[in-house]
Amino acid sequence: MTSASGDMRLLGGNMKRLLDGERDLDRLCKGMSTSGEKLMINLLAELASLSEQ
Secondary structure (H helix, E strand, O other): OOOOOHHHHHHHHHHHHHHOOOOOHHHHHOOOOHHHHHHHHHHHHHHHHHHHO
16 A cells, blocks of 8 residues: 555555554544545544444
């Protein structure tokens, strides 16, 4: 994903942060478009729901 461009590149770069527990939306969405931000919000929501189980 890091060889892609735009939001996918940024998302790929943030995967390690997500795995390490980063949940700061501002940090994770820095430089992303509105669509990328929505994707990140959905990912964070899914991770939150999984951690509740």
